[in-house]
Amino acid sequence: MALSLAQAHQRRARAAMESAKTAPMQSMAGATAYEHQLNQLLQDRLRLKSIQSNEGKAALKLQLLPEYIPYVEGVLEAGNGAQDEVMTTVMVWRIDAGDYKGALDVAAYVLKHKLVMPDRFERTTGCLVAEEIASAALKAQKAGDDSFDIGVLYRTLEMTEDQDMPDQARAKLYLAAGRATLVGLNAETRGQAGQLEAGIDLLKRAIELHDGCGGKKDLDGAERLLKKHTVSAE
Template sequence: MALSLAQAHQRRARAAMESAKTTPQQSMAGATAYEHQLNQLLQDRLRLKAIQSNEGKAALKRQLLPQYIPYIEGVLEGGKGAQDEVVTTVMLWRIDVGDFTGALDLAGYVLKHQLVMPDRFERTAGCLVAEEIATAALKAQKAGDNSFDRDVLYRTLEMTEDQDMPDQARAKLYLAAGRATLVDLSTETRGQAGQLEAGIDLLKRAIELHDGCGGKKDLDNAERLLKRHTALTA
């Protein structure tokens, strides 16, 4: 059931007030708004566990996420970085449903305050954000869908630049960004100034991080294309 405007306002205000009182060294456990939302999260996780299909899980998450908006807005408004399983889980759910901009908005808070992912995720927040967004982009690219927003990938690269993660995970993100940068470029279409060169640099970095990332063919094609453009303008 959707929240009324009054309920949403009350939940947002309470979350902002309680998160403002909780220091980064503490957990939000015990705060009324957090406990209410955490209880809802546990119930929703049980519903998700009963679904085997990833598409089905994503569809349910899309229905559930609006219920968390007031709480999340309150935390972002007043929060000082207390550990918060609701915030980290909603961040991941937004990635799962394709709301990458919303996920990165939350990731900014999570990474700034070094929030810890629940143990079940087995990855740091920075690694999870980088790898999950890269995986979504690579999956779309493999399927021939080149509409994945490269600005999302650039923003993810910037936000996770100083985050510790396996080289293979970071290589995925560079590979996805490189491919997205080179989309639709051809002998006739070079794109914006420096775009082709930027794509090549991203692919080189991906291969440098992980030789088996799968970007060597992309790099060969891009370098041949650069030579053709160079010859045409000589």
């Protein structure tokens, strides 16, 4: 059942107050708002475990996430960086549900305060954010869908620039961003000033990080296109 405006306001205010009182690196355990959401999270995880389909899980997460909005907003507004399993889980669920902008809003807080991912996620926060968003973009690109928000990819690159992760994971993100930057460019259309060159640089970085990332064909095509535009401009 959807929260009323009064309930949402109360939950947000309580989350803001309690997260503001909890020191960085300490746990939110024991805080009323946190315990309420954690209990809800445990129930929702049980519902998700009963579904085998990843698409089905993503659809259910999309339905469940609105219940967590007031709490998340309260923590983002006033939190000091206390360890918070609700925030880290909501971040992942938003990625799974396709709410990439919302996921990055939470990721900015999680990364800033160095919140630790629960053991079940196995990867560091920075690696998870970079790799999951890159994988979603690459999947869309492979299917011929060029609508994945390039702003999300650039924001993810910036946000995870100083995060430690395997080179292969970071290469995926550069590859996805490079391909997205080159969308729509052809012999007749060069795009904005520097766009073609920027796409080439991103692809080169992806290949530098992981030679087998799959970007060599894209790079060859982009470099040939750049030569054509250079010749036509002379």
